[in-house]
Every structure is written in structure tokens, then in C-alpha cells.
């Protein structure tokens with residue numbers, strides 16, 4: 712199974728579309744970004760529909776534990792995603808304060824696998840994203856997916872899931888599916904003119920379903 716996370720929802724329409732989709736997780740950006748949202752807005756949008764069995768992820772970048780807790784106290788988040796340079800010790804403090812699962816974003820580069828090893832026993836999951844100068848995420852840029860098996864192996868060794876992010880679109884998702892990631896995390900690739908696009912989500916879901924049904928893939 713490959714879990715799907717649709718991230719960067721930034722309007723009531725986005726939330727409706729994502730809730731009607733086949734996503735397992737809906738993500739919201741609580742950091743500087745064109746996709747930035749406030750907890751008050753998200754609370755309003757969520758009140759308009761039922762969450763069903765979907766889980767909510769809050770994305771933060773180098774936020775203080777107080778800033779994160781002030782969001783998790785207002786919203787029924789299931790996961791806190793730390794997408795900056797938070798240390799293992801800082802992650803542990805966030806886990807303790809929020810009592811939620813905490814995922815760490817790892818930005819792909821030569822040292823990223825070693826960095827990931829430092830979070831063993833603390834991170835409840837990983838999102839491996841592209842490293843792009845001047846941005847933490849949501850870039851629409853993909854990294855060299857030949858590195859994906861190394862991240863999946865390390866996450867499996869730690870007993871936690873590993874999502875792949877960065878520039879995933881309906882046009883390239885099959886190439887990524889060959890590596891059988893635990894999860895796929897998409898922001899830009901499911902948007903048209905800045906809005907979440909149900910047709911792109913459908914393409915993502917159909918390709919994922921078809922790919923897995925015929926048993927293709929690297930593992």
C-alpha cells in the first residue's frame with residue numbers, strides 16, 4: 712500500500728476537494744508560504760464536511776514548541792510535520808508537548824541519509840523532499856529518485872514510514888511508484904492556478920491503484 716498525502720490545502724474549496732479524494736492525509740502549512748493558513752481558517756473549513764478516516768497533518772518550519780502547541784490545541788491534527796532544521800531533541804520536545812506523531816522532513820543531499828539516522832527512535836515518520844536553495848518545501852522540484860531505496864531502507868530499519876515529496880505530478884508518479892515508497896506527499900503537482908485540482912488527484916489515484924494492482928514495482 713502507498714499512502715497519499717495531499718498537502719498545502721489553502722481554501723474551503725481545497726479542503727472539500729481533498730476530503731472527497733482518495734487521500735489518506737490532508738496537509739496544512741503553518742509557516743511562511745503562499746500556502747500558509749491559520750488554524751482559525753482550517754477549523755472553519757473542516758466544520759463544513761466530515762473528515763471520515765482521513766488524517767490531518769500540520770506542517771511547521773523551525774517553529775517553537777509553543778507555536779506548534781497553539782495550533783494543535785485548536786485543531787484535531789494527527790501528525791506534526793517538522794520541515795525545517797529541527798534537531799532530534801527539539802522533535803522529542805514537540806512529541807512530549809503535543810502527544811502526536813511527529814514526522815521529520817529530510818532534504819535530499821549527500822549527507823541526508825546520515826542526518827536521517829540521527830532521528831532514529833524519535834521521528835515517527837519521514838518525508839524526504841528536494842533541497843532547493845531559499846525554500847523549505849512546496850517547490851515543485853523533484854530529486855534524483857535513484858536515492859529513494861536508501862531512504863526507504865533506513866526508515867524500515869527504524870520501523871517508521873517514509874514519504875517521498877518534491878515535484879511529484881500525474882506525469883511522473885509511475886516512475887516513483889516503481890520504488891514502492893510508503894507514502895507520496897504532493898502539494899504543487901495537484902494544483903492548477905493555485906487551487907487543488909480534482910482531475911489531477913484522480914489521475915494520481917488511478918495511476919497508483921493501477922500500478923499496484925498489476926504488481927509492478929521495485930519491492
Ligand SMILES: O=C(O)c1ccccc1N[C@@H]1O[C@H](COP(=O)(O)O)[C@@H](O)[C@H]1O
Nearest residue numbers: 718744848849850851876877878898899
Ligand atoms: O507546500 C508548501 O508551500 C510548503 C512550504 C514550506 C514547507 C513545506 C511545504 N510543503 C511540503 O513540501 C512538499 C511538497 O512539495 P511539492 O510542491 O509537491 O514539490 C511536501 O512535503 C509538503 O508537505
